[in-house]
Amino acid sequence: MGKVLALDIGGTKIAAAVVTESGMLIGRQQVATPRGGAEQLAIALDTLIAPYRHLVDFVAVASTGIISGGRLTALNPANLGGLADFPLQECIQSIADLPCVLLNDGQAAAWAEYQALSDDRNSQISVNNMMFVTVSTGVGGGIILNKKLLVGNHGLAGHIGHTLADPHGLLCGCGRRGCVESVASGTAIGAETLGWKQPAAAAKVFEMAQLGNLQAENIISRSAMAIAQMLADMKMALDLEIVILGGSVGLAVGYLERVIGAQKALPEIYRVPMQAACHRQDSGLLGAALWARSSL
Ligand code: ADP
Ligand code: BMX
Numbered sequence: 001m002g003k004v005l006a007l008d009i010g011g012t013k014i015a016a017a018v019v020t021e022s023g024m025l026i027g028r029q030q031v032a033t034p035r036g037g038a039e040q041l042a043i044a045l046d047t048l049i050a051p052y053r054h055l056v057d058f059v060a061v062a063s064t065g066i067i068s069g070g071r072l073t074a075l076n077p078a079n080l081g082g083l084a085d086f087p088l089q090e091c092i093q094s095i096a097d098l099p100c101v102l103l104n105d106g107q108a109a110a111w112a113e114y115q116a117l118s119d120d121r122n123s124q125i126s127v128n129n130m131m132f133v134t135v136s137t138g139v140g141g142g143i144i145l146n147k148k149l150l151v152g153n154h155g156l157a158g159h160i161g162h163t164l165a166d167p168h169g170l171l172c173g174c175g176r177r178g179c180v181e182s183v184a185s186g187t188a189i190g191a192e193t194l195g196w197k198q199p200a201a202a203a204k205v206f207e208m209a210q211l212g213n214l215q216a217e218n219i220i221s222r223s224a225m226a227i228a229q230m231l232a233d234m235k236m237a238l239d240l241e242i243v244i245l246g247g248s249v250g251l252a253v254g255y256l257e258r259v260i261g262a263q264k265a266l267p268e269i270y271r272v273p274m275q276a277a278c279h280r281q282d283s284g285l286l287g288a289a290l291w292a293r294s295s296l
């Protein structure tokens with residue numbers, strides 16, 4: 001069906017690559033997500049798209065935020081430096097002048113990871129209900145129910161970062177108190193260190209925990225526990241058969257093991273088998289490309 005340029009817009013980074021029909025990524029580029037509002041985001045998108053626009057037939061986008069009616073509406077604007085609303089489709093079309101298909105980043109990654117599970121010839125089981133969870137700038141997700149990706153009429157399906165972790169917790173950027181995202185995300189992990197002599201970003205907190213720092217370990221364990229509890233709720237709601245974990249925090253050394261460890265404290269019916277995303281940081285790019293190919 002021709003070549004596709006895939007973009008993955010996250011709260012921390014924007015990636016772009018040409019995705020071939022066999023699912024190979026060519027010319028992958030990545031820039032930091034600007035925090036200067038709509039104009040800066042449009043400039044970053046132009047930088048990534050312009051070099052490829054004559055080489056591809058359409059553009060596929062996985063993006064953080066609620067993706068509906070061609071717009072990106074932030075559920076948690078703080079993840080995008082306060083940007084609450086952005087005309088994503090219009091912006092990309094004005095840069096590329098090509099057909100463009102948009103999907104939420106967690107939903108896109110879920111789609112790619114589900115295809116990978118279905119393609120796994122060694123696997124004897126066929127999965128019907130699956131969830132992808134990204135623990136990254138925020139906490140996002142995508143749900144496969146009865147083998148179909150759940151998008152929702154308003155693009156909201158899979159926003160599991162905004163389910164409740166702690167009714168007495170911090171106010172989340174979405175306006176609700178104690179969301180999973182406000183406890184478990186990379187942003188939340190970093191924010192927990194703001195009272196330290198030397199505040200640390202999530203990657204540093206992981207390093208410190210590896211070296212035996214108890215405060216760092218507690219922050220990461222609390223994040224992993226919130227994810228395990230949220231997954232227990234989701235299993236009860238959806239009869240999940242497997243959960244795939246992604247995002248820089250989700251993929252960080254030892255994080256998956258901590259979530260599995262936290263699940264072990266729950267009765268067995270609440271536990272769900274878990275795996276790291278097989279496409280690692282590229283699930284969103286690949287999922288957007290696959291989704292666009294099947295919908296254009
Ligand atoms: P995005 O949210 O743009 O998709 P990421 O998946 O890279 O991007 O997630 C960004 C979050 O992950 C940030 O909060 C950052 O501090 C954290 N992070 C980045 N690298 C690591 C790492 N190696 N270990 C743990 N956390 C990380
Ligand atoms: C937030 C929300 C979701 C997104 C998730 C993960 C915004 C801007 N984003 O919950 O739509 O899927 O973060 O996004 O409200 P990421 O930036 O961490 O990849």
Ligand code: ZN
Pocket residue numbers: 076161162172173174175176179181
């Ligand atoms: Zn929230």
